[in-house]
Amino acid sequence: MEFNAKITGVGSAFPKTKVTNNDISDLIAEYGEHTNDQWIRERTGIVTRRISEKGNPDEYNSALGAKASLLALEMAGKKAIDVELIVYGTASPDTLLPSTACWLQKKIGADLAWGFDLNAACSGFVYGLAVGSQFIQTGNAKTVLVTGVDVVSFVVNWKDRNSCILFGDGAGAAVLERADDNDSGKIIDYKMLSNGKLWSLFHVEAGGSKLEVTNDLILQNKNKMAMNGKEIFKVAVRTLADFAVNILEKNNYTIDDLDWFIPHQANIRIIEAVARRLKLPMEKVVINVDRCGNTSAATIPTALDEAVRDKRIKKGQLVLLDAFGAGITFGSVLMRW
Ligand SMILES: CC(C)(COP(=O)(O)OP(=O)(O)OC[C@H]1O[C@@H](n2cnc3c(N)ncnc32)[C@H](O)[C@@H]1OP(=O)(O)O)[C@@H](O)C(=O)NCCC(=O)NCCS
Incomplete structure (x- = not known):
């Protein structure tokens, strides 16, 4: 590198x-x-x-x-x-x-x-x-x-x-x-994983080359999302917490070193359960799900933007982004702001 x-x-x-x-x-x-x-x-x-x-x-x-x-x-x-x-x-x-x-x-x-x-x-x-x-x-x-x-x-x-x-x-x-050599701000590490075996937890069946949208399929809502909320909930809590611990340990940090945690904003109960597992106070978690809902790929950058602009996130602080989504896909990015 x-x-x-x-x-x-x-x-x-x-x-x-x-x-x-x-x-x-x-x-x-x-x-x-x-x-x-x-x-x-x-x-x-x-x-x-x-x-x-x-x-x-x-x-x-x-x-x-x-x-x-x-x-x-x-x-x-x-x-x-x-x-x-x-x-x-x-x-x-x-x-x-x-x-x-x-x-x-x-x-x-x-x-x-x-x-x-x-x-x-x-x-x-x-x-x-x-x-x-x-x-x-x-x-x-x-x-x-x-x-x-x-x-x-x-x-x-x-x-x-x-x-x-x-x-x-x-x-x-x-x-x-x-980043300049003397700049404390940098992306420190990332860890990504996908698990295609879990595709059926959250998917849109029709609309790709596998299945063209027809009037019949529209009537069956096959061109719309299908989701197993309960299963996603469990997978999300376990994996978001595991990813957070792994990336911090790998880089010789502990949860206490973390200044800000920005998880995917799917459900406040998922976020709270992850914070409990990590023993991380909710004051260190950036939240916008209350006002925005789950905006998919936009949840983390919009929450980050909000916390940077209102000056919660300050230069030199340790920030962890932690995501999951359909696929199922997982990913975390550890950075110093
Ligand atoms: C979908 C989700 C909100 C459901 O919450 P939950 O606490 O798991 O609720 P349950 O599925 O156990 O449903 C409880 C009851 O509420 C009912 N219910 C479901 N949706 C409802 C709604 N919008 N309004 C009122 N009742 C509802 C259910 O039918 C069920 O009724 P029953 O007990 O008579 O069967 C939750 O599982 C979740 O957020 N999962 C993660 C989904 C996700 O993150 N998807 C995006 C991935 S990127």
């Missing part, structure tokens, strides 16, 4: 429309399903989320990604033209072809970059950090834009009260650059 990579700018963006638990309750009542604000708050910690307006170009995946990216570039003191590589973490692209990385490139004018989409579902941003930092570390790039953006609302099954209450849309982005 020749160089260290570090995050020099972060940004986020959300659609305008706030959707409350009561709004969801009213919506799903039209399909004969029932839920209520109290159940959703108690079982998930979610109070509200933002949902993109369908057909509004300002709220396409790439439009939200562009807003978040420009804010991240501004914080880093960089221009879009400085970007050499775009790693676009998303599972809800604008179009299958071209990639959303290309739509983003066009929108922000990153004309000297190459880029691609990276689909690791909710782990997309941390996978992207691992990939992007490789290019910095080897000296192949000096400025890399990594995003975590999802408009998952388009695959939410509004007839399934188990899953439709959980999700929101949003965008986060980070600029990765080469």
